[in-house]
Amino acid sequence: MKCEVVWQQLDDGPQGWDAALLLADEVLSEGPLPGVRWGRLVTMRACPAQTLGFPEAGKAGAQAVSLVQRDGRVLPESGRDRDRYVLAGDMGAEPLEDGGTAKKPPPWSGMSGAALWCSSEPDMPPLLTGVVVGDAPGWSHTQLEAVPAYMLASDPQVRRLVKEHTGQSMFLEPADLQDVTDLLAAPRPPRSPADLLRPEQAVVSFMGRDDLLKDLEHWCEPAPEEAQTDPASGAANSVWGWDESPVRARLLTGGGGAGKTRLSGELAARMAVRGWTTIRLTTDTTVPLGVLSQVRRSLLIVVDYAETRTQQLHDLLAAVDYNQVTAPVRVLTLARAAGDWWTRAAQHPHGQALVNEPVTPVPALHHTPDDRATAYQRAAGDFSMRLHRLSPAVDWPTLLPAVLAPAARPPLTGSEFDTPLSVQMAALLALLDATGTPQPTDPARSLEGRLLGHERAYWDKTANHREGLRGERAGEQTRSLAVALACMVPAIDRDDARTLLAHLPGLTDESAAAVRGELATWLQDLYPAPAEAEWGSLQPDRIAEHHLGTEASREPALFTRILTGLRGPQATKAMTVLTRTSQQPPHHEVISRILCDAVTRTPKILAPAALATATRTPYPAPLITALTELTRSTSDITLLYSLHDQIPHATLALSEWATALTTTLAEHHDTPKTDPAYLAMSLNSQSVRLAALGRREEALTAATRAVEIREALADQRPDAFLPDLAGSLTNQSNHLAALGRREDALTAATRTVEIRETLADQRPDMFGGDLERALQLRELLRHTP
Incomplete structure (x- = not known):
């Protein structure tokens, strides 16, 4: 192939160069080539x-x-x-x-x-x-x-x-660092309209966010005392606290389409120009992260969907918590909202770095009509350039003036146009609809629904190239369901992909095995997959969630059945996606019903998954509704106790349900035939949960009943029940103090100390710590006015 040398440098010597850039005179490939x-x-x-x-x-x-x-x-x-x-x-x-x-x-x-x-x-x-x-x-x-x-x-x-x-x-x-880097951070060439909206593609020029970017750049740049130290000097071998550490972490929050991922990418690009190493952390939570402690340069690590990866976040902070980490390390976490997951992450042994920094909401970007018009015009121009590579048969620049004409421009008046994604979808749809192929959809439909009309053309085109997908069993409706399935749950491997697809109508029996295999291959090629999955999801999230909600509304029983068959991480992943989908008003009711039906039908598997997911997602309401329904309807007390033991001690998301659960357990045991020890235990737990809701009088009533029951039990069997009585007295003392009854609280605390002293004399190794805490509480009450 004939090429032109457009740059070269040839120098002799030990530091000489021998390099050149060649520009091909011919087209290298008929299709798009990934960039170097x-x-x-x-x-x-x-x-x-x-x-x-x-x-x-x-x-x-x-x-x-x-x-x-x-x-x-x-x-x-x-x-x-x-x-x-x-x-x-x-x-x-x-x-x-x-x-x-x-x-x-x-x-x-x-x-x-x-x-x-x-x-x-x-x-x-x-x-x-x-x-x-x-x-x-x-x-x-x-x-x-x-x-x-x-x-x-x-x-x-x-x-x-x-x-x-x-x-x-x-x-x-x-x-x-490729092994610890997210596979999807470096995108393949776009193949579909939705691909153009992925933040990794960066099709639309970055605009705005100047103040927030300056703040983040200042946060990244090391203070003078964070400059690298010479390991030989001994400074790097000292023991430091997190407030003195070169490691700092920060959380950016915002809804889907707010621009968090794109903002983090822009920050990474700017810091790379300054000599920083930047990565987006792999989504494969099984990958060891120790190599990150060996980086010799300032390091920025972006953790997307951090609310679903708290254990990996802990592992990351542990990996950089070593003496040899003297260059600055910045961990930028992205999530839809802070919540229970962030509180617990900050309480982790390595979580102090999370406490020291503020949670930063990513604000709306396009506030005024002029802002939106400017963003729309820029997005349309940028999309027209990239669409030429995706579909060169269309003269996109020729369409641009008509699309940008004031009379043709959409009003952009809804509150959703505060976000970059909505404005960009509107601009992309204007260009796509201008071609007349496929037939433009009803402009009254949602942006996501209209874009999916164009995305289906990509699905059909790629499927028609596969002989195994041309029959009735793999028709348009089946393919649409398959894409929704891939949006909801990642397949672990090829066999798992076939198993999941067997849920779809017409694909359940053995005669459909070949079609399931062909569909699995089609899904694998359709969208890029993360490292730990067989297939990827339609993106951005808002479009995927709209499609999933639409298909789930059409086939609710199907998606309930799929969910009941999931286990472990797949179940929590599916529930996370479904709770996000429930935030779209047209789909809220059906998604909530699917979650409720699935949890109540397979409670031993899905109730723990729902509990865990509810503490991580910013949208726990549908899961709490499902857990509440299960608590009301089940007679499996063993299951309820198991769920009770899994509730975090401090939780805002689950506080109402935790109170209802402990109330149910207390009512179950409040009969003459029940062992009073179980009733006292349930009342004690109920008092703690009531207090967390601020229902102090009710909490005191429950705690007082627990004290009375345990006093009677301790009279009969002191060795077995004195420790429990001390615990109930501590709760009673706390509730009395919260109600302003300091003298009564001090009396209860003094009784606790007396019991703890007796126990510590007998078993100091077991009860010494409890005694110390009881003494501290009594002293606090003595000096409280």
């Missing part, structure tokens, strides 16, 4: 790498030269002082014999100029991390040296040419 992704190494660990070229060692005959692939590992510290990467292999190469006395050419001669590709994760595309310049002397031809990509990026002309001809900035990703 550039990389650099940011840790000291060796990184798997490869290069391909035509060295002397690859000569197959007198003149013929064969392509040679050289695999090995890049050793980041070797050559770093000379701005070189060193590719080390297990075997070297020998100079070829030429039969004469002339000096033999080096075996790797001719390899110069080859690209060096690195990736720490075999399942991810490698990154262009350098350009080979030669054979490192003194290593028996086992090593090759390369000019790092960061050196190429230091040339403004290189950056300009890359941007001009690829449409993408020369952003250097950390190649040795």
Whole structure:
């Protein structure tokens, strides 16, 4: 293929360059090609790498030269002082014999100029991390040296040419952190209208948020005392508190479409220009994160959907809580809202970094009609440029003036147009509808519903290319249900994908096995999948949730049946998505009914999942309704006790239901035939939950009954029931104090101390701590006015 050299640099010497940029004179591919992704190494660990070229060692005959692939590992510290990467292999190469006395050419001669590709994760595309310049002397031809990509990026002309001809900035990703990086952070070329709206695509130019971005940049930049210390000085080996730590964490909140992910991407790009390493953390919660403590540069880590990944957030903070972390580390978490999950995360042993920073809501962006009009115009222009790559047969720039004409522009008056996604959807729909294909949908329909009309054309086109999807069993309705299924629950693997698809109408029996397999493959290709799943979801979330709600409204029994068959993380993931979907008013009632029916039909599996999800989602109401219905209708007291034991001690989301549950348990045991110990235990729990709701008088009544019952039990069996009596007296004392009855509270606290002293004398190892806390409470009450 004929190419033009648009940039080159050839220098001799140990720090010389040998690199060039070529511009092809012909089209490289009929379809869209993914852009080259550039990389650099940011840790000291060796990184798997490869290069391909035509060295002397690859000569197959007198003149013929064969392509040679050289695999090995890049050793980041070797050559770093000379701005070189060193590719080390297990075997070297020998100079070829030429039969004469002339000096033999080096075996790797001719390899110069080859690209060096690195990736720490075999399942991810490698990154262009350098350009080979030669054979490192003194290593028996086992090593090759390369000019790092960061050196190429230091040339403004290189950056300009890359941007001009690829449409993408020369952003250097950390190649040795690929295994802890979200697969979806680097998007594939868009294939559908909805793909253009993904925040990772960044199709529409970033605008606004100036004050918030400045605030976040200031938060990232280290204070003088956070500058890197020399490990040899001993400063890095001191024990520090989180307030002195280089690690800081922050939470951004906002609803779907508010622009959180795009904002974090813009911040990452700006910090990368300043020399920071930036990643979006992998969604695979099983991946070890210890390598993050080895990063030698300032590090920004973005954690999206943080409310669903609290354990991974704990693991992340633990991974960077080491003495050798002296460069600044910033953890930017994104969630729809703070809630119980954030409170508990901050209480974790490594969660102090979360306490020290404010929760920052991402505000509405387009407040005024002028703001919205400007954003609409920019979005339409940007979409017209990118749509040309997606569908080159349409002359999109020609359509643009008509779309932007004042008479054609939609009113943009609803409150939903405060968010960037709504304005961008309106602009994209205006362009798509202007083509007349497919037939424009009713403008009175929601933006999400209208966009799905165009997205279905993509589904149909891709399905029609698969022979196995042309029959009735895989018709348009079935495919639409399959997409909704993929939006609701990720398939773990290929077998799980087939099992989930077997729920769909017409695909349950063995004769449909081939169709299920073909549908699974189709879904796998339709949208990019995260690392831990077989298929991906339609995006952005608002569009996926609208589609799921629409299909669930059409087939509620089907989605109830699917949900009842889920277990573990799949169940909690599905419930999380369904609670988000319930926030769209047209779908609230049907989604709430699906959740309630599923939980009450499979309570031993789904009730614990609903409880766990309710503490993580900002929209727990449908799950609490389901749990309340289960509490009212079930006769399985063992199950209710199991659920009670899983309720977090401090919870705002579940406080009303927790009170109802403890009341149900107390009423169940409040009969003459029931063991009074169970009634006292239930009353004690009920008093705690009532107090959490501020119902102090009722809490005191329940606690007092528990004290009376346990006093009688302790008279009969002091060894068994004195510890329980002390606990009930402590509760009673707290409730009395909250009601302003200090003297009565002090009396109860004094009785608690007396019991604790007796117990501690007998078993100091078991009851010493309880005594200390009882003494503290009594002293507090003594000095309270």
